[in-house]
Amino acid sequence: MNPGAAPILTCNAVSRHFGSLRAVDAVSLQVAPGEVLGIGGPNGAGKTTFFDVVTGITAPSGGRIDFMGRDITEAGADEICHAGIARTFQLNAAFEHLTVAENVAVAAQFGRHARRFPGFRLSAASRAAAAEALEFAGLGPKAHLRAGDLPVLDRKLLMIAGAMATEPRMIFLDEPVGGLNSAEIDLVQELVRRMQARGITIVLIEHVMRFLLTLSTRVLIMHHGQIIFEGPPDRVAEDETVVETYLGQGAARRLKRHFAGAPAHA
Numbered sequence: 001m002n003p004g005a006a007p008i009l010t011c012n013a014v015s016r017h018f019g020s021l022r023a024v025d026a027v028s029l030q031v032a033p034g035e036v037l038g039i040g041g042p043n044g045a046g047k048t049t050f051f052d053v054v055t056g057i058t059a060p061s062g063g064r065i066d067f068m069g070r071d072i073t074e075a076g077a078d079e080i081c082h083a084g085i086a087r088t089f090q091l092n093a094a095f096e097h098l099t100v101a102e103n104v105a106v107a108a109q110f111g112r113h114a115r116r117f118p119g120f121r122l123s124a125a126s127r128a129a130a131a132e133a134l135e136f137a138g139l140g141p142k143a144h145l146r147a148g149d150l151p152v153l154d155r156k157l158l159m160i161a162g163a164m165a166t167e168p169r170m171i172f173l174d175e176p177v178g179g180l181n182s183a184e185i186d187l188v189q190e191l192v193r194r195m196q197a198r199g200i201t202i203v204l205i206e207h208v209m210r211f212l213l214t215l216s217t218r219v220l221i222m223h224h225g226q227i228i229f230e231g232p233p234d235r236v237a238e239d240e241t242v243v244e245t246y247l248g249q250g251a252a253r254r255l256k257r258h259f260a261g262a263p264a265h266a
């Protein structure tokens with residue numbers, strides 16, 4: 001990462017209101033190219049809604065979003081994907097009746113470029129991108145299985161493969177290890193490191209603090225739609241507001257031990 005580089009993403013006073021609820025309340029932040037920005041915070045803090053606004057799933061109520069120097073505030077999800085932002089979802093998002101390979105091929109074909117003749121024929125470039133993404137996520141041997149029949153880990157990997165098939169510059173991962181066991185978490189952690197090594201800028205939401213704090217180069221904690229903490233991972237458990245509103249004393253103690261060199265299991 002080059003800390004002096006122009007931001008790849010800039011959000012300026014971005015809001016999303018649902019009636020009187022300010023799910024995202026004037027969030028301003030910049031993401032530098034190559035960063036892994038981790039976002040934590042209690043349930044209902046507005047993390048997923050923030051992802052939804054940036055990735056064009058839902059329109060912002062206010063504010064402005066720039067990606068690689070382009071204003072994407074009003075852009076739709078397809079345009080934002082074509083511009084180079086991919087994402088995964090907290091809950092399974094796949095065509096249940098298609099195979100793993102078919103799901104990733106759809107992502108490669110429709111996620112990379114706007115199509116003049118949608119569905120006309122899978123291009124050689126899309127086939128290559130899909131094959132590479134399957135290989136990246138380690139799903140090659142499961143390519144023929146139906147998405148709906150996959151266990152939890154493979155469903156998460158399928159979303160990652162689909163996102164990678166769009167050949168993104170930036171990827172948003174929404175709870176990529178929620179519901180996974182320790183070995184599975186390590187596997188996804190390794191994948192995220194490989195994404196970062198490819199120069200992809202990463203923003204991830206996660207409640208599993210070991211994962212969040214190990215991977216992130218910078219951490220944001222949200223609460224009631226606002227950023228209540230921003231700083232390096234080893235400072236999160238030191239912040240009194242974060243401990244009170246989110247971590248609790250027990251988790252904070254474990255995390256402090258972790259950063260002092262002992263295992264955390266938080």
Ligand SMILES: Nc1ncnc2c1ncn2[C@@H]1O[C@H](COP(=O)(O)OP(=O)(O)OP(=O)(O)O)[C@@H](O)[C@H]1O
Nearest residue numbers: 018021023041042043044045046047048049050090
């Ligand atoms: N479509 C919607 N209509 C109305 N309220 C919504 C909608 N989507 C989200 N909300 C509300 O906005 C708030 C923020 O929700 P959001 O899912 O963004 O939180 P979160 O931080 O991602 O939580 P979690 O960690 O549980 O996933 C919550 O109060 C939620 O109920």
